Amino acid sequence: xxxxxxLVVAGAVAVASTSAIAADITGAGATFPFPLYSxxxxxxxxxTGNGLNYQSIGSGAGIKQIQAxxxxxxxxxxxxxxxxxxxxxxxxxxxxxGALVAVVNLEGIKPGELVVTxxxxxxxxxxxxxxxxxxxxxxxxxKLTLPSSAIxxxxxxxxxxxTFLWTDYLSKVNAEWKxxxxxxxxxxxxxxxxxxxxxxxxxxxxxxxNSIGYVxxxxxxxxxxxxxxxxxxxxxxxxxxxxxxxxxxxNADWAKSPGYYVILTDQPGESSWPITGxxxxxxxxxxxxxxxxxxAIKFFKWAFEKGDKMAQELDYIPMPDPVVKLIEKTWTxxxxx
Numbered sequence: 134x135x136x137x138x139x140l141v142v143a144g145a146v147a148v149a150s151t152s153a154i155a156a157d158i159t160g161a162g163a164t165f166p167f168p169l170y171s172x173x174x175x176x177x178x179x180x181t182g183n184g185l186n187y188q189s190i191g192s193g194a195g196i197k198q199i200q201a202x203x204x205x206x207x208x209x210x211x212x213x214x215x216x217x218x219x220x221x222x223x224x225x226x227x228x229x230x231g232a233l234v235a236v237v238n239l240e241g242i243k244p245g246e247l248v249v250t251x252x253x254x255x256x257x258x259x260x261x262x263x264x265x266x267x268x269x270x271x272x273x274x275x276k277l278t279l280p281s282s283a284i285x286x287x288x289x290x291x292x293x294x295x296t297f298l299w300t301d302y303l304s305k306v307n308a309e310w311k312x313x314x315x316x317x318x319x320x321x322x323x324x325x326x327x328x329x330x331x332x333x334x335x336x337x338x339x340x341x342x343n344s345i346g347y348v349x350x351x352x353x354x355x356x357x358x359x360x361x362x363x364x365x366x367x368x369x370x371x372x373x374x375x376x377x378x379x380x381x382x383x384n385a386d387w388a389k390s391p392g393y394y395v396i397l398t399d400q401p402g403e404s405s406w407p408i409t410g411x412x413x414x415x416x417x418x419x420x421x422x423x424x425x426x427x428x429a430i431k432f433f434k435w436a437f438e439k440g441d442k443m444a445q446e447l448d449y450i451p452m453p454d455p456v457v458k459l460i461e462k463t464w465t466x467x468x469x470x
Contacts, residue, residue: 157183157184157185157186158183158184158185158186158205158206158425158428158429158432159204159206159425160185160186160187160204160205160206160207160414160429161187161188161194161195161198161199161203161208162188162189162190162192162196162198162199162208162209162294162415163191163192163195163208163209163210163293163294163412164189164190164191164293164295164330164331164332164349165192165210165231165294165295165331165349165410165412166208166210166228166229166231166349166412166449167189167331167332168349168351168352168355168447169229169231169351169440169443169444169447169449170185170187170208171187172443172446173185173432173435173436173443174187176440177432177435177436180435180439181435183431185432187208188204189330189332190291190330191289191291191294191330192208192209192210192211192292192294192295192297192318193209193291193292193293193294193318193319194291194292195207195208195209195415196209196213196292196415199223199415199416200221200223202417202420202421205416205420205422205426205428205429206414206415206416206429207414207416208228208413208414208415209294209412209413209415210293210294210295210410210411210412210413211293211297211298211317211318212227212392212394212395212396212413213225213392213394213415214392214394215391215394218392222417222418222419223415223416224415224416224418224463224464224468225392225393225394225413225414225415226393226413226414226460226463227387227393227395227411227412227413227414227452227456228411228412228413228414228436229411229412229444229449229450229451229452230378230382230397230409230410230411230412230449230451230452231349231350231351231378231410231411231412231448231450232349232350232373232378232381232408232409232410232448233295233298233299233302233348233349233408233409233410234347234349234350234353234360234361234373234408235249235254235345235346235347235360235363236335236345236346236347236348236353236358236359236360236361237338237344237345237346237359237360238338238340238341238342238343238345238358239265239279239342239343239359241278242277242359243359244358244359244360245360245361245362245372246274246277246359246362247274247359247361247362248273248274248361248362248364248370249270249273249361249362249363249364250273250306250363250364251302251303251306251307251363251364251399251407252306253269253270253273254303254306254307255306255309255310256269256307257284257286257345258286258288258303258310258314258323258324258325259307259309259310259313259314259323259324260323260324262284263283263284264280264281264283264284265279265280265281265284265343266280266281273364282342282343283343284343284344284345285341285342285344285345286324286325286326286344286345286346287325287326287334287337287338287341287344287345288322288325288326288327288328288334288346288347289327289328289329289330289333289334290327290328290329291319291329291330292318292319293318293319293330294410294412295331295347295348295349296317296318296319297316297317298396298408298410299408300314300316300317300320301316301396301398302398302399302407303316304316305398305399306407328346331348331349331352332352334346334347334348334352335348335352335353335355335356335358336356338358339356347408350373350448351448353373354447354448360373363406363407363408365399365402365403365405365406365407366400366401366402366405366407367401367402367403367405369403369404371404371405371406371407373406374448375445375448375450376404377404377405377406378406378409378448378450379450380400380402380404380405380406381400381402381405381406381407381409382397382409382411382450383402384397384400384401384405385397385411387456387459388459393411393460395411396410397410397411398410414433416429416430416468417468418467418468418469419469420469420470423469423470424470426468426470427470430464430468430470434461434464437451437457437460437461
């Protein structure tokens with residue numbers, strides 16, 4: 134049983150055993166932050182006795198659940214624009230920052246050895262680069278022994294904020310991808326095998342030789358997957374490190390962005406990791422269950438105050454203190470709890 138599945142089982146057991154004692158905070162959505170929310174939830178329950186029932190079902194489904202008011206909060210890595218938030222009566226804020234990596238299953242290739250560009254990733258996902266020894270890949274990796282095998286492309290099958298970040302990046306760095314496919318939580322994929330959630334993509338890549346996929350970095354580490362290095366906007370080959378994620382995140386201007394709508398892909402800077410993004414929380418301005426909303430806010434406030442070290446241990450970036458102060462003002466002004 135891999136780490137992610139273990140968390141799912143442990144969470145289910147914890148919820149079942151405590152449901153008779155206290156109502157859990159309910160949320161649903163993005164798989165991107167699931168390792169972090171699971172870690173926070175475990176620590177929060179030990180400290181307060183209150184549980185978090187979070188369904189890791191994808192950003193698209195999470196948005197639908199919060200719109201339908203079936204959960205206290207939704208979670209998405211694809212932020213909603215201000216007009217959509219207003220229409221749905223929702224408040225949105227960033228809870229943490231993470232990053233996506235391209236992961237491969239190639240015999241003899243170690244993590245970080247394979248180098249790719251965003252344009253090349255677009256060519257692979259368009260189905261134009263079909264084999265691992267294609268000249269475009271060999272040119273970037275002259276010292277690696279690459280097989281002549283066909284590339285098995287793995288992508289998400291569900292509505293996904295992770296897909297939004299991935300396709301947003303590809304749209305910025307590959308003109309044909311932008312024209313033919315574009316960006317979104319769900320797109321018309323030219324090629325590929327679909328898998329559900331970051332968990333599904335990680336599992337599929339780990340089991341399929343000569344495959345490539347995209348996952349949040351914590352999933353790559355926990356499943357011991359081989360990530361690729363990427364040539365960033367500055368033309369530098371960079372590795373996925375928290376310092377490089379922070380370099381990309383440093384460009385965000387949260388205060389001037391309505392609804393905190395900030396996309397962090399393809400940021401400038403010599404050390405910036407090019408597929409970095411925030412994960413967002415969505416709540417109703419006027420929640421049906423105000424007590425539940427107040428409990429959820431307590432959890433997120435606790436996470437901002439005490440969860441930074443846990444976030445960094447999983448290679449997520451905590452929100453900077455000035456941004457947390459802005460978010461706390463948003464809670465007070467906009468949520469009736």
